[in-house]
Structure formats: C-alpha cells, structure tokens
Amino acid sequence: MSSRPVGHGHAGGMLGPVRDEEDEPRPNTRPKRNFRRLIPYFRPYRTRVTWTIVLMLVVTAAGLAGPALAQVAIDDGIQQGSIPALVTIVGIFVVIGLIGWIAGYWQSYLSSWVGERVLLDLRRQLFRHMMRLELGHHERTPTGRSVSRLTSDIEAINQLVVEGATSLVINGLTLIGVIIILLAYDWKLALAAFAIFPILALGTWWFRVRATAAYRLTRERVASVLTVLQENLSGIRVVQAHGRQEEARRRFREANADYRSANMSTITVSGIYFPGVELLAALGTALILWYGGNRVLNSDLSVGVMVAFIGYLSSFFDPIQQLSQLYNTFQSAMAALEKIFGVLETDPRISDRTEAVDLPDIAGRVRLEHVSFGYGREYVIRDVTLDIEPGSTVALVGATGAGKSTLAKLIARLYDPDEGVVSIDGIDLRDVREESLRSEMGIVPQEGHLFSGTIADNVRFAHPLATDDDVRRALDAVGALEFVDALPDGMHTDVQERGARLSAGQRQLICFARALVPDPRLIILDEATSSIDIGTERRIEEALDRLLVGRTAVVIAHRLSTIRRADRILVVDDGRIAEQGSHDELMRAGGQYAGLYADWEQAAGAAHE
Amino acid sequence: MAALVLMACTITLPYLTRRVIDDVLNGQQQDALLPLVIAVIVVGVVRAIFALMRRIMAGYVSLAVEFDLRDMVFAHLQRLSFGYFDRMPVGQLMSRATSDLQTVRFFLGYGLIFLFMHVFTLVFVTVVLLLINVPLTILALLMGPALALVAVRSSKRTHPVLVDVQQKEADVTQTAEESIAGIRVVKAFGQEVAQADRFSVRASAEFSRSMDAARLQSFYQSLMGFLPVVGVSVVIAVGGVLTINGVLTLGEFVQFYLYLSLLVFPFRSIGMLIGNAQRAAASGQRVFEILDTEPEIVEPAVPVPLPADGGGAVHIEGVTFGYDPDRPVLRDINLDIPAGRVVAIIGATGSGKSTITQLIPRFYDPQHGRVLLDGVDVRDAALDDVRRAVGMVGQEPFLFSDTVRANIAFGRPEATDEEVFLAARRAQADSFIRALPEGYDTVVGERGFTLSGGQRQRIAIARAFLVDPRVLVLDEATASVDASTEREISRALQQVMEGRTTIIIAHRLSTISLADEIVLVDDGRIADRGTHDDLFARSPLYREIHDQGLARPDELVARDA
Numbered sequence A: 001m002s003s004r005p006v007g008h009g010h011a012g013g014m015l016g017p018v019r020d021e022e023d024e025p026r027p028n029t030r031p032k033r034n035f036r037r038l039i040p041y042f043r044p045y046r047t048r049v050t051w052t053i054v055l056m057l058v059v060t061a062a063g064l065a066g067p068a069l070a071q072v073a074i075d076d077g078i079q080q081g082s083i084p085a086l087v088t089i090v091g092i093f094v095v096i097g098l099i100g101w102i103a104g105y106w107q108s109y110l111s112s113w114v115g116e117r118v119l120l121d122l123r124r125q126l127f128r129h130m131m132r133l134e135l136g137h138h139e140r141t142p143t144g145r146s147v148s149r150l151t152s153d154i155e156a157i158n159q160l161v162v163e164g165a166t167s168l169v170i171n172g173l174t175l176i177g178v179i180i181i182l183l184a185y186d187w188k189l190a191l192a193a194f195a196i197f198p199i200l201a202l203g204t205w206w207f208r209v210r211a212t213a214a215y216r217l218t219r220e221r222v223a224s225v226l227t228v229l230q231e232n233l234s235g236i237r238v239v240q241a242h243g244r245q246e247e248a249r250r251r252f253r254e255a256n257a258d259y260r261s262a263n264m265s266t267i268t269v270s271g272i273y274f275p276g277v278e279l280l281a282a283l284g285t286a287l288i289l290w291y292g293g294n295r296v297l298n299s300d301l302s303v304g305v306m307v308a309f310i311g312y313l314s315s316f317f318d319p320i321q322q323l324s325q326l327y328n329t330f331q332s333a334m335a336a337l338e339k340i341f342g343v344l345e346t347d348p349r350i351s352d353r354t355e356a357v358d359l360p361d362i363a364g365r366v367r368l369e370h371v372s373f374g375y376g377r378e379y380v381i382r383d384v385t386l387d388i389e390p391g392s393t394v395a396l397v398g399a400t401g402a403g404k405s406t407l408a409k410l411i412a413r414l415y416d417p418d419e420g421v422v423s424i425d426g427i428d429l430r431d432v433r434e435e436s437l438r439s440e441m442g443i444v445p446q447e448g449h450l451f452s453g454t455i456a457d458n459v460r461f462a463h464p465l466a467t468d469d470d471v472r473r474a475l476d477a478v479g480a481l482e483f484v485d486a487l488p489d490g491m492h493t494d495v496q497e498r499g500a501r502l503s504a505g506q507r508q509l510i511c512f513a514r515a516l517v518p519d520p521r522l523i524i525l526d527e528a529t530s531s532i533d534i535g536t537e538r539r540i541e542e543a544l545d546r547l548l549v550g551r552t553a554v555v556i557a558h559r560l561s562t563i564r565r566a567d568r569i570l571v572v573d574d575g576r577i578a579e580q581g582s583h584d585e586l587m588r589a590g591g592q593y594a595g596l597y598a599d600w601e602q603a604a605g606a607a608h609e
Numbered sequence B: 001m002a003a004l005v006l007m008a009c010t011i012t013l014p015y016l017t018r019r020v021i022d023d024v025l026n027g028q029q030q031d032a033l034l035p036l037v038i039a040v041i042v043v044g045v046v047r048a049i050f051a052l053m054r055r056i057m058a059g060y061v062s063l064a065v066e067f068d069l070r071d072m073v074f075a076h077l078q079r080l081s082f083g084y085f086d087r088m089p090v091g092q093l094m095s096r097a098t099s100d101l102q103t104v105r106f107f108l109g110y111g112l113i114f115l116f117m118h119v120f121t122l123v124f125v126t127v128v129l130l131l132i133n134v135p136l137t138i139l140a141l142l143m144g145p146a147l148a149l150v151a152v153r154s155s156k157r158t159h160p161v162l163v164d165v166q167q168k169e170a171d172v173t174q175t176a177e178e179s180i181a182g183i184r185v186v187k188a189f190g191q192e193v194a195q196a197d198r199f200s201v202r203a204s205a206e207f208s209r210s211m212d213a214a215r216l217q218s219f220y221q222s223l224m225g226f227l228p229v230v231g232v233s234v235v236i237a238v239g240g241v242l243t244i245n246g247v248l249t250l251g252e253f254v255q256f257y258l259y260l261s262l263l264v265f266p267f268r269s270i271g272m273l274i275g276n277a278q279r280a281a282a283s284g285q286r287v288f289e290i291l292d293t294e295p296e297i298v299e300p301a302v303p304v305p306l307p308a309d310g311g312g313a314v315h316i317e318g319v320t321f322g323y324d325p326d327r328p329v330l331r332d333i334n335l336d337i338p339a340g341r342v343v344a345i346i347g348a349t350g351s352g353k354s355t356i357t358q359l360i361p362r363f364y365d366p367q368h369g370r371v372l373l374d375g376v377d378v379r380d381a382a383l384d385d386v387r388r389a390v391g392m393v394g395q396e397p398f399l400f401s402d403t404v405r406a407n408i409a410f411g412r413p414e415a416t417d418e419e420v421f422l423a424a425r426r427a428q429a430d431s432f433i434r435a436l437p438e439g440y441d442t443v444v445g446e447r448g449f450t451l452s453g454g455q456r457q458r459i460a461i462a463r464a465f466l467v468d469p470r471v472l473v474l475d476e477a478t479a480s481v482d483a484s485t486e487r488e489i490s491r492a493l494q495q496v497m498e499g500r501t502t503i504i505i506a507h508r509l510s511t512i513s514l515a516d517e518i519v520l521v522d523d524g525r526i527a528d529r530g531t532h533d534d535l536f537a538r539s540p541l542y543r544e545i546h547d548q549g550l551a552r553p554d555e556l557v558a559r560d561a
Ligand SMILES: Nc1ncnc2c1ncn2[C@@H]1O[C@H](COP(=O)(O)OP(=O)(O)O)[C@@H](O)[C@H]1O
Pocket: A139, A375, A376, A380, A398, A399, A400, A401, A402, A403, A404, A405, A406, A407, B449, B450, B451, B452, B453, B454, B455
C-alpha cells in the first residue's frame, strides 16, 4: 500500500478533464425560459429588428414571385406570341431580382448587425458580472471554464442569432405562404399534405429530449477542453522542465476525446432526425400523388391544380427541413444560454449594500474586532482583535500559512469576515462603497500578476488617468526607473502576458509602483520585496520612509531589516495574534518573536562563521 | 459514395412526380399510378437511409479531423520552446485550439458536403440542359463565369477581413483569460469596472470588424443570389422568342425552364458556402501557423548520452545570450562549477541570475558559446536527459490542479508514497500537508485548495528533491518562507546537496551561507567569484550588499541611530 505509485487516477487528475460540474449552478433547465430571457436584449434595437423583418418579407416575396412571373411569361407572352409582352415581363422579372438583391444585402447585413450587437451586449454583461463575482467563486471555477462561457458559449448562440433568425423568419414565412396557397387551391388535398404534421411533432419531441442532454454535455466538454488547455499552457514550463509532455498529451487527448464523443452523440441524434424529416416529406409527396392522382383520374380534380400543387410541394417541405435543421442550432444555443445565465444568476456575495456610503477623507485607523474567517469550513483567522493607529506602520510576522496574507486580505476587504467587524476610522467596511474603499488603498499582493500591455499601462492600472510623469515618479520611488529606461521602448515596452519579459524581481517592482500611483492612505505590502535584491530593497525602504509619512501601512515580510522599521510588530500564529509590540518590547518579553530573532541572528552569524 | 446515391435519389424524386403528371394524369397509363407512388416511397426510404449514413459519416470524419488537429496542435505546443510561450499569450492559443478549429470542422462537416452536392447538381442539370438545347444552355451558363469571377473577387476581399475577425476574437479570449487569471489584482485595486471597460473595447473591436466582414459577405452573397436571376431572365427572353418563332416547342421550353430553376438554389447556397469556406480557410491558416512554427530547441538526431556516473559538473563557456538576440542579457559568461559544488549566485534584480540557470536545462539556447553538463554540450544530449538531470525550483512555483501527492511526484510519477513523504519532510512541508483537509490527497492548484505562497514554495522544493537531479537549482526558492522554516529547509538542504551540484539564487544571507562559493553577477557579466571571505575582502560590490542586507540586526540599529 505504501509503495503505491502516485500521479495517476486521482480525483480530478493532473491536467485531467473536468467532469465535475456540481459547482455550476443549475437554476433552470427549460430552454423556453432561457430563450425568453434573451428577448429583452433585442429591445434596444427594435427599429433595426423591424427593418430586418420588413426586408425579410421583401426578400421572401421576391423569391416567391419568380415562378409566378415565369407562368405569366409563358401564358401571356409566349403563348400569345407577343414579344413586347415577353420583354416587359422579363424586365419586371429583372427588376424584382434587383430589389431582391438590394433587400437581401440590407437584410443580411442588418440581421448580422443585430445579432452580433446583442451578443456583444450579452458578452459585456457577462464579463462585468464575472468581475464582480467574489474571489471564492473564481477560486472554485477553473479559468478555462469561465473563458469558455465568454467565448465558445457565446459563439454557439451567435450561430442561432445571426444565421438562425434569418432562416427562421424566411422559412417560416415561406411555409405559411405555401400553406395558404395550398389551402386556397384545394383544402382537402392540402389537409392530406398536412397529415405528416403529427408525426413530425412526435419526432421533434423525441429529438428535443435527446438533443437537450447531448448538447448540454457538449458544452460541458468544450469547457473541459479549454480548462485542461488553459492549465497546461499556464504550466507548460513546468511540464517541459520535467519532461512530462507525453503525460500531458495523454490527458489532453482524454478531454479532447470526451468532447468528440459528446459531439458524436449530437450528430447521431440529428443524423436520425433530419433524414427522418426528409422521409416524411417523401411520404407526404407519395400521399398527395396517390390521393390527388386518384381524384384527377376520377375527374374530381383538375390537372392544372394538381400540377400547381406538385410544383409547390418542394416549397412546402424544404422550409420544414430547414426549420428542423435550425432546431439543431437552437438546441446548441439553448445549452450555451443555460450556462451563461447560470453565471449571471450567481450572486456576487461581496457587493455594495444599497445604503453603502463613500469613504470620507480618512485618517487611516484600522480596527479588527473579534474577527474570524475561513475559506472553507475551518477558520484560518480566529477571533482577532487589533487596532492600527493612523499613520503607523505595522509588520506582520509568523510562519508561512499562519494567516498573515489572509489578515491583509480582510483589511483590504477582498473577503468579508465570517464573524466580527473590520473598520476604517470607525466605519464598517461593509458599509463603504467598494470603489471608494479601493481608491484609498494600495496593495502589493504576494503573486504579482501583470497584464499584457506596456509597463506604463500596468503601473497606471489602478488609476488610468495618471500621466506619464506620475508613472515615472512611481517607478523612480521603487528604484525601477533605471531598468525601465534601459528597455528598448522605456516604459512603453510591452511586458508580454503576465510580464514574461521581465525578471521576477522586476515584476515585483512594477507591482510596487502600481500600488503607489493612486496615492493611497493605506498601504498593504504582502512580501512585496521577496525577490528583490538587498540594494534595491534598501532604496525602496528609504523611499518608503518618505512615502509612508502620514500613511498607515501593513507590511508582511521575512527580512529583519524590513520588520525592524515597523512601529509595531504583530506575531501571527495559527490564525491568532500571539504577540504584539515594538521590537524591543517583544525581545524583552522573550516569546515567539525572540525565538524568530534568534534564528535570524544565527543565520546572520553563519555567514561570518 | 453515399452522397452520390443521395443526389441520385434527390433528382429522381422530381422525375417521378413529373412522370405522374405526364403519363398518368394525362390519362395514358392510369394503372401506373400505384407503382409510381410506391417508387416515390422506396426512393424516399433509400434516400433517408443514405442521408443518415452520410450525416453520421460526415459528422464522424469532421469530428475526427477536429480531434486530430487539436491533438496535433496540443502535441506541437508541447514541443515548442519557452521563447514561443514568452511571446504567445495563453488566451491566443486557446482561441486557436477551440474557436478556429470549430470553424474548420463546421465547414468540413456540413459545408464541404453541401458544396459537393451542389456542384454535382450543377453538372448533372447542365448535362440535361445540353440535351434539350445547346445554344440556350450556353447562354444560360454564361452566368457561370460571372459567378466564378464574383466568387474569386469575394474571397480575395473577405479573406483578410475574416483572418482579422478571428484575430480580434482571439484578443477577446486573451483579455478574458488574463483578467480571470488575474482577478485578485483586479479586485485588489477595485478595477472591476475599468477592466470590464477594457474587455468592452476588445469585444467592440471584434464587433466592428465582424461588421466589416458582414458587409462584404452580405454584398457578395446577395450578388451571387442575383446573378442566376439574370441568367433565368435571359433564358426566358431568348427562349421565349425562339419559341414564338417556332424554333423551340413550348414543351421543350417549359422543361428547360423547370430544370434551370433547379439551379437557382444551389447557386445561392454556393455563395454562402464559399463564405463558410473562407471562414474555415482563415481559421485553418491560424491553426497551421502554430503547426508550422518550428521549435527553436530541437533534439539532435543521435543524442549523446550523459555519462552515467556524472556528478553534475556545469561548464558555461563564453556564453552570450539575449531573449531578443539584439539585446544580450548575458555577455561572455564563463563559469565552471565542478561536480558536487554548492554555488550561490547573487546580484541585482534583473542582472541575469535566473537567465544563467535557465540555460543549463536548455530552456533557451545561447547565441554564442556553449553550456556543458558533465562534459556533454547540452545541445548534443537528449532533451529529456538534460531536463531530468537538472531540478529547478523557480521563483513562482506553479502547481497543477491535482493532489499534493501528485504535484510532488510530478517529475517522477512512479515514486512510492514513502519517497514522496521523505521529500516533503526534507522541504519542511510534511507537517502542513498533513494538516490539510485530506492530507496528501488534498487537491490544490486552480481547482483546489489554495495554499499560501510559502507553502507552494515548499511543495515545489519537495518536487525537485524527489527527482534527485544531478544539478539542483534553487532560484529564490525560499523567498516567501519565514526565517524559522528557512533554517529548517537549509538544514535539510545540507543533506540533499550531498553528491550533487547545487546552484542557489538568494538575497538572504542565511541561504547564501550554504554555498562553498559565491558568484557575483552584475549586468549580465560575472563581476567576481570566490568564498565569502575572499569576496568580503576584495569586492566593494559584495561588501556593499553585505553591509546593507546581511548585517546583524544590532548593527542596523547602530547605523540607524
Ligand atoms: N484562497 C484560499 N482558499 C483556501 N485556503 C486558503 C486560501 N488562501 C490561504 N488559504 C489557507 O489559509 C491559511 C493561511 O494562509 P495565508 O494567510 O496565505 O498564510 P501566510 O501567513 O503565509 O500569509 C493557509 O493554511 C492556507 O493554506
């Protein structure tokens, strides 16, 4: 048992496909409701939608006019032997064709416009909502899955809205037109043609039941492919460094194959359905031939009517086939809509209360009162009470995993505490409008994430209006100006995705500068200088000495030089504040901090050995 | 094949109905009605069966193509070098491996078949038309070249726009991917709304480019719908005159007209299908761009094996390297690290410390000079051998969504539990791992439990320990670890370092002090090297670093005063 090889077949599985969807909300599974929810998105574009429909009518009419005109040309032109009449009719024919062309162009353009525009709105709304969702949601949801909501699901709907809507209207209109014409010719014969409808309805019902499940599975599997891909590409350097490409490939192939087989089942379902519809069409034709033929033979029906009927038959069955084809797209889009509305219905747990206020000019007194917090079931922070004087610098020290970063995140309100209150200048953070809180706060998080774009873009991330001079000043303050200026385009150099073009320390410096630009009252530094060399760090600290005057700062660091500068040191141990005081006080107390200090001292001594 | 039968059936059906009208209803062969009706049913059934086969087969083939292409893309990506991924954002690649491939599949699965069927109809009907009347047919088909001309012109103009639309779509994907991966930063700075605006800009750019494409495609498609109308009207006019003059019988004319109208639908659809084909071509081009990218780092055909008893000696000879060849980051680096030696590399941020170590496992190839591992040029050895020989603990450890156990065993999946535990104990990770909700089976990474920075670093250290590499590189591997834990790790390191070469990049004295020798890097050059005492005595640069950062706390206090 103890010699069991590892790395295979565990839950989830490294780079493995995501099959679990339980954290996806499943609020509704009825396509009709999802579809109805899509309608309001069209409302702002009512005028264009109306025009599109009018143009569709024109296009359909122009299409249907062709055969009729040909009929007139034969009867009134050729059979009468009148060339002028023939030429006139052909002229009309061409003119109608021209109208069809122009109307067709506008109809096609407008319907693309409306469709794409609606999707743009939906996509923007979805993204805005995702940005608002609490961090916990994003920690539970793989990036790839969220991305698939914004891309491949939107594309699935795109097909319905852009291509489907046109097809729906034109074929629907054609079908209705033909039904009326057929009924007008001979209602009994028409009813015979309609006899296939009940069977069609039954088949469609079967298709719906089967297809809904199949398409939903396909959407999930696409998300899995994206998730595996996203994770693998993010970690490609590790994979290559360990020579695990084959394994990664195997896992990806699994997700890819799952997707294929889900897709295959949609193809099987529609592969049975559509030929079935065509078969029904053939049966309908046979029925009419038989019934109508016999009536003609009994002189109950004129040959002319029968000929016309047969002529219109294909205009009757073609739209039915097209419409059933559309149903395919419809199913796929509904599955995508379900996923998208699932995200939209997820409640952003941290959101402004309606009575939330703007933070007034603050002094920067931070208080935590009996705060407890946990990411999951277990508390990571337990009943912490602390008070940070305005303008003072507080250092958090303690073992990794003790809860230092978590405390910092609570102060920044990246999470709300489960119990207790976090306040600034006596105002509960939950009563403050988020935006006004953030504008007072500068955070340098442990994982310095940069966005692709220039260095300047990244530095002014929190304050897009900052001038180039502001950016320079911030870069200078953290000692980054020198290396930035040495880059080919200075601060307008593209850093590439996640800052790939910079060294880790340089990335930290940029993150540092980013936090300084909005001129925050409260600064939180979470191991902001861990990858920075001593010389640069020292320059930063000197700069900070100036910058921090009058500002409140919470600093997490492992280097003694940094910690010693703090007015007060808090020792965090297993989610509690174990000790607090100045360096000298804590040394005198002879507790945990004194122990930590001894380790430092030994380490420093080791080099002098 | 199935498609041919299908076509035959589709064409037979109207023929049968015509027979009903011509033969039966005109009262000539009244008893033929029943057989004809049965024939219609039979043909309908045959057609349905073949349509089913056609659909399933086409579906299968197109899915297989999509699957294979995606598999190939992924496999190829695995072979591409670090430099490629420095340039290529994840979101861009994701977009190509999904959205672009789907576009290709839609065309292969549906478009191609219909295109084929329509072309077949065209040929067939043309033959029939020729049988009826040759001059009129030629006249009618004059619209053919016109259509072809329009089609060619349309694809010339639309193709670049469509490529661009796909690129804009990839930009959207990239922004989405980046924003979601960086959601913490977005939230920390309260930039949710601003980020949504940035996304909006990208999405709108895609929208407006799509509209350019829609405008072009609408124009050409409706034009291609109109041209057949011209053809038909010419036939009615000329054919009508011929009929009036008695050259053509009325029956022939009607028949000609009816067959010609069979062509209108295929012509219209061909316009649309060409649009699809253009889309697929644009997407395919983007997919093949990946497949056509040659990996910059390739294995030799006949790799030289690393000496089995090598202890991990590293020789860097006259290496000059820049991520961008025009801007060297390392200049003429010469560095000899005998087997078993522990070397610390120190230097300012961005001076090139990490870059030196990245050359040893051949993540990048230098522009000049060479890197030898146990006497073998890394370019002559098998990539797998080299990478397995070098264990790297990076500055920002990446964990996969998998159990802690599997993450530690990533470089050696066959390791036993005991070995995994031992590696974790040495990295001072065992006790916190056991405190996790499910211990070693806790899923971490993107889909799992989130660890603190120091915890992640320790798992990465355990991962490197387990591989048992000849050369161990610790690149600021303990930067996020507290002093007490670091001391424990250092102690364990002293055991682990036995019998292998170790390169440490660090800023803290406690870590640096583990080294036998210290290499000082300054602006891409080796400024000095020696023991701590050597350097302290000789190098002002080192003394400065030492004084600033390595000083004892009480000295600091003294200086501040
Ligand atoms: N997002 C998260 N989800 C779940 N657990 C977390 C998360 N972030 C941190 N933890 C856990 O909470 C504890 C405290 O972490 P943290 O505050 O980051 O520690 P540190 O003191 O090193 O900054 C650790 O055990 C860590 O594993």
